Amino acid sequence: MASSRLVSALVLLLLSLVPAVAVAAPAAEDAFTRALSKGPLYAALAALAGGFAVSLTPCVYPMVAITVSVFGARQAKHRWEGALLSSAFVAGIVAMLVPLGVAAGLSGSMFGSVLQSRWVVIGISLLFLAMAGSMFGAFDMALPAALTNKLAAIGGLGYKGAFLLGLACGLIATPCTGPVLTGILTWIANSQSAGLGALVMTAFGLGLGVPFFLVGAFALQLPKGGHWMVHVKSLLGLVLVIVALYFLSTAFPVMTEAASRSIGFVVAAAATLVIGLLLGAVHREFAEPGLAIKLRKGLGIVLVSASGFALLAASGKPSASVVWEQTHVDVARAKAMGSQKPLLVDFTAAWCGACKELDKKTFSAPAVGSELSRFVAVKVDATNDDDPAVEATLQRFKVVGLPTVLIFDSTGREAIRYRDFVPPEQFLDGIRAVR
Numbered sequence: 001m002a003s004s005r006l007v008s009a010l011v012l013l014l015l016s017l018v019p020a021v022a023v024a025a026p027a028a029e030d031a032f033t034r035a036l037s038k039g040p041l042y043a044a045l046a047a048l049a050g051g052f053a054v055s056l057t058p059c060v061y062p063m064v065a066i067t068v069s070v071f072g073a074r075q076a077k078h079r080w081e082g083a084l085l086s087s088a089f090v091a092g093i094v095a096m097l098v099p100l101g102v103a104a105g106l107s108g109s110m111f112g113s114v115l116q117s118r119w120v121v122i123g124i125s126l127l128f129l130a131m132a133g134s135m136f137g138a139f140d141m142a143l144p145a146a147l148t149n150k151l152a153a154i155g156g157l158g159y160k161g162a163f164l165l166g167l168a169c170g171l172i173a174t175p176c177t178g179p180v181l182t183g184i185l186t187w188i189a190n191s192q193s194a195g196l197g198a199l200v201m202t203a204f205g206l207g208l209g210v211p212f213f214l215v216g217a218f219a220l221q222l223p224k225g226g227h228w229m230v231h232v233k234s235l236l237g238l239v240l241v242i243v244a245l246y247f248l249s250t251a252f253p254v255m256t257e258a259a260s261r262s263i264g265f266v267v268a269a270a271a272t273l274v275i276g277l278l279l280g281a282v283h284r285e286f287a288e289p290g291l292a293i294k295l296r297k298g299l300g301i302v303l304v305s306a307s308g309f310a311l312l313a314a315s316g317k318p319s320a321s322v323v324w325e326q327t328h329v330d331v332a333r334a335k336a337m338g339s340q341k342p343l344l345v346d347f348t349a350a351w352c353g354a355c356k357e358l359d360k361k362t363f364s365a366p367a368v369g370s371e372l373s374r375f376v377a378v379k380v381d382a383t384n385d386d387d388p389a390v391e392a393t394l395q396r397f398k399v400v401g402l403p404t405v406l407i408f409d410s411t412g413r414e415a416i417r418y419r420d421f422v423p424p425e426q427f428l429d430g431i432r433a434v435r
Helices: 002-018 040-055 063-070 079-106 108-114 118-135 145-152 160-172 174-191 196-217 225-252 263-279 291-315 331-341 353-362 366-374 387-395 422-430
Strands: 341-349 374-383 404-408 413-419
Touching: 040 145, 040 174, 040 196, 040 225, 063 079, 063 160, 063 196, 079 174, 079 196, 118 225, 145 225, 160 196, 174 196, 225 291, 263 291, 263 353, 331 374, 341 353, 353 422, 366 422, 374 387
Parallel strands: 341 374
Antiparallel strands: 341 404, 404 413
């Protein structure tokens, strides 16, 4: 009963994080991308939950008691010694993961341009789907037994041994951390921040180390392993499928056109998600005998994934506040000059997280929309900068990165240039001064 309550709580926790991910996401907006992120703290909490969820999977959870005994926490003379040994072990896990996050953040400068290719986006989505398949039991990922045994022998008793064993444990756990870790690293790369990468991977490592610390520091008896661990893997698989759909939607925006923030749409999507869960998206296994069980599991996965993505897409829909001209930037500029109005040009792209954050938080603010009613506003979609027309427009306006928002006064002179996300209050102060 205790383990059942634990799984139920975990399901509710991770489903509440789906709009973030993120992978892990997802998945990185999954994790797991800036468009789904509410800030560094939220990203870290999502990664912490992802790490803890991974620790409950069948290839990590059974290691806990044995590993704690190896580095000596079970033999500690007092509680503080056990806590310090356990902390050294968790620090080893974190030390292995943080460089990965920093490297992913530093590579982010290349990531935005890479994501301009639909084929790359499709490849990433297929990778997430393959990782989800491993979580659903389609295939198993495992290190060679000889390497696993060698890594397990590293360290020994004492703080240094605990730290080294933590480093090794991070590698041994890669078959289970791999799917979630891939989503989080992709999200970090999209954020283009080494600092955020270090923070998120620290949180992921701490989440992964929670059971080891609890058993080593407090001599807790964890619930016995069982089918609930397979349920955790199914839950992580669902998150990865939703992250895959999110990445596809950045290359194919038509996937989100039907999404709406209306009460009817949200209720229908939530009801579909519940139906999918009841059919067996989480608690059923493909390994169970009988074709009916497999069909219910498959249909449940489809319904939960589709409805979860629908809710995700709806949460990212900006409120209609700014009236955008559905025309070319030159036509909009001529209109602004002819009517002696200021002009706003928003350069955006489907893969640009900060662009979507501008839409969701700044341009959807009622006060901003009201002030921009005296402007001519137009968007330039730079998703495909290989298009000669797009490339020429970017060069003419000297746009070197996204987002870029240009504000021209009524005489046609450039008054303001924003090159990153700007909160509504700051943006409002800027445009009020433009005449």
